[in-house]
Amino acid sequence: MIQICEVGPRxxxxxxxxxxxxxxxxxxxxxxxxxxxxxxxxVSFVNxxxxxxxxxxxxVMKLVPKDKGVTYxxxxxxxxxxxxxxxxxxxxxxxxxxxxxxxxxxxxxKTVDQNVTELSKVIEESVQAKKNVVxxxxxxxxxxxxxxxxxxxLLKVADSFVKAGxxxxxxxxxxGLANPAQVNYLVAExxxxxxxxxxxxxxxxxxRGLGLANVLAGYLAGVRTxxxxxxxxxxxxxxxxxxxxxxxxxxxxxxxxxxxDTNTDLNKLIETAKWMEKQMxxxxxxxxxxx
Numbered sequence: 160m161i162q163i164c165e166v167g168p169r170x171x172x173x174x175x176x177x178x179x180x181x182x183x184x185x186x187x188x189x190x191x192x193x194x195x196x197x198x199x200x201x202v203s204f205v206n207x208x209x210x211x212x213x214x215x216x217x218x219v220m221k222l223v224p225k226d227k228g229v230t231y232x233x234x235x236x237x238x239x240x241x242x243x244x245x246x247x248x249x250x251x252x253x254x255x256x257x258x259x260x261x262x263x264x265x266x267x268x269k270t271v272d273q274n275v276t277e278l279s280k281v282i283e284e285s286v287q288a289k290k291n292v293v294x295x296x297x298x299x300x301x302x303x304x305x306x307x308x309x310x311x312x313l314l315k316v317a318d319s320f321v322k323a324g325x326x327x328x329x330x331x332x333x334x335g336l337a338n339p340a341q342v343n344y345l346v347a348e349x350x351x352x353x354x355x356x357x358x359x360x361x362x363x364x365x366x367r368g369l370g371l372a373n374v375l376a377g378y379l380a381g382v383r384t385x386x387x388x389x390x391x392x393x394x395x396x397x398x399x400x401x402x403x404x405x406x407x408x409x410x411x412x413x414x415x416x417x418x419x420d421t422n423t424d425l426n427k428l429i430e431t432a433k434w435m436e437k438q439m440x441x442x443x444x445x446x447x448x449x450x
Contacts, residue, residue: 160383160419160420160421160422161378161383161384161385161414161419161420161421161422162197162198162360162383162384162385163196163197163198163385163386163387163407163410163411163421163423164198164199164200164232164360164384164385164386164387165191165196165198165199165200165386165387165388165389165407166200166362166386166387166388166393166404167187167191167388167389167390167392167393167404167407167435168184168187168188168191168199168200168201168202168219169200169201169202169203169213169233169234170200170386170388170392170393170404171388171389171390171392171393171403171404172184172212172213172392173203173210173212173213173393174212174393175212175392175439177438177439177440178211178212179212179438181215181218181219181222182222183438184201184215184219185219185222185223187389187431187434187435187438188201188219188223188224189223189224190427190430190431190434191389191431192224192227192229193424193427194423194424194427194428194431195421195422195423195424195427196229196407196423197228197229197230197422198229198230198232198251199229199230199231199232200232200233200234200253200386201219201220201223201231201232201233201249202216202219202220202233202234202247202249203216203233203234203235203236203240204216204233204234204235204236204239204240204241204243204244205234205236205240206239216233216243216247217243217246217247220233220247220248220249221247221248223248225248230250230251230291231248231249231250231251232249232250232251232252232253232293233247233249233251233252233253234253234255235252235253235254235255235281235285236254236255236267237277237278237281238277238280238281240281241281241284241285244285244290245288249290250290250291251290251291251292251293252282252285252290252291252292252293253293253295253329254278254281254282254285254292254293254294254295254320254325255295255296255297255331256271256274256275256278256294256295256296256297256316257271257274257296257297257298257302257333258271258296258297258298258299258302258308258312258313258316259271259298259302259304259305259308260305261302261304261305262297262298262302262303262304262305262333265304271312271316275316275319275320278320278323279319279320279322279323280323282294282320282323282324282325283323283324285324286323286324291326291327292320292323292324292325292326292327293325293326293327293328293329293360294316294317294320294321294325294327294328294329295328295329295331295362296313296316296317296320296328296329296330296331297331297333298331298333298334299313299330299331299332299333299345300330300332300336300337300341300342300345301332301334301336301337302333302334302336303333303334303336310345310348313330313345313349314348314349314352317349317352317353317357318352321353321357325357326357326358327357327358327359327360327384328349328353328357328358328359328360329359329360329361329362329384329386330345330349330359330360330361330362331361331362331386332361332362332363332364332373333364334364334366335363335364335365335366335367335369335370335402336366336367337363337369337373338369338372338373339369339372339373339375339376340376342361342373342376342377342380343376343379343380346359346361346376346377346380346381346382347380350381358384359382359384360382360384360385360386361373361374361377361382361384361385361386362385362386362404363385363386363404363405364393364402364403364404364405365391365402365403365404365405365406365444366402370404370405370406371405371406371409371410371413373405374387374405374410374413375413378414378419385405385410386404386405387404387405387406387407387410388403388404388405388406388407389406389407389408389428389431389432389435389445390406390407390408390431390432390435390436390443390444390445390448391403391404391405391406391409391443391444391445392404392435392439392443392444402444403443403444406432406444406445406446406447407428407432407445408425408428408429408431408432408445408447408448409445409446409447411423411425411428412425412447429447429448432445432447432448433448436448
């Protein structure tokens with residue numbers, strides 16, 4: 160069965176000009192839960208002056224449905240984010256670093272090694288607080304500034320996060336540079352290095368129209384955990400030309416056509432995607448909502 164991490168409430172909204180209210184965000188999350196989604200990246204603990212779309216993270220977490228068997232995840236980029244996250248009901252921390260020095264220096268003013276040193280301590284303290292940690296490696300499939308990222312660099316960063324206590328690793332295609340052959344290769348290299356000790360997830364953007372093709376490549380290579388965003392919402396404010404995430408309802412439709420269980424209600428997902436179009440006051444990127 161496929162495990163979906165729905166990132167629409169966080170990655171989907173962080174680059175949008177329209178700022179949804181706290182109540183709208185909670186309504187979105189509630190709708191997603193009603194479709195059967197069991198893991199939701201609900202918020203990020205980032206500087207509200209830089210990402211005002213995420214300024215109400217604490218308020219959102221106070222109001223989201225509890226006791227629904229749902230895992231709530233939040234994005235943590237530094238110690239400041241960790242301190243905020245610890246005061247909320249977030250279950251899983253998505254601790255993120257780019258794997259490109261050029262990207263990291265432009266956006267975090269740190270090299271990858273400097274970032275990994277700090278974030279390894281963040282992971283250790285998160286684990287001590289009995290939180291699950293997913294290490295998310297951005298620009299894993301290429302950097303818009305530096306080009307290719309070496310496999311050795313990826314595995315080194317992943318290994319540092321695992322040693323610090325991360326129980327899962329997600330390879331994130333920050334700007335949609337990945338292709339299916341590359342996905343197959345990196346998944347094989349990751350599994351060769353870590354064996355079956357660490358769960359691997361994949362996060363793709365559809366910048367060049369290869370999002371679902373890359374998901375399928377990951378699935379055929381053995382991955383069962385994928386990030387996606389309702390209606391294809393998304394984009395990174397720090398990554399040039401990074402458009403929407405892989406669309407949740409389109410991905411679910413693909414797997415259902417393949418007789419692969421996602422434990423979700425496709426019709427409710429489509430209804431939620433159409434609702435999101437109304438909230439965002441524009442046409443969104445998902446394909447099924449256009450039928």
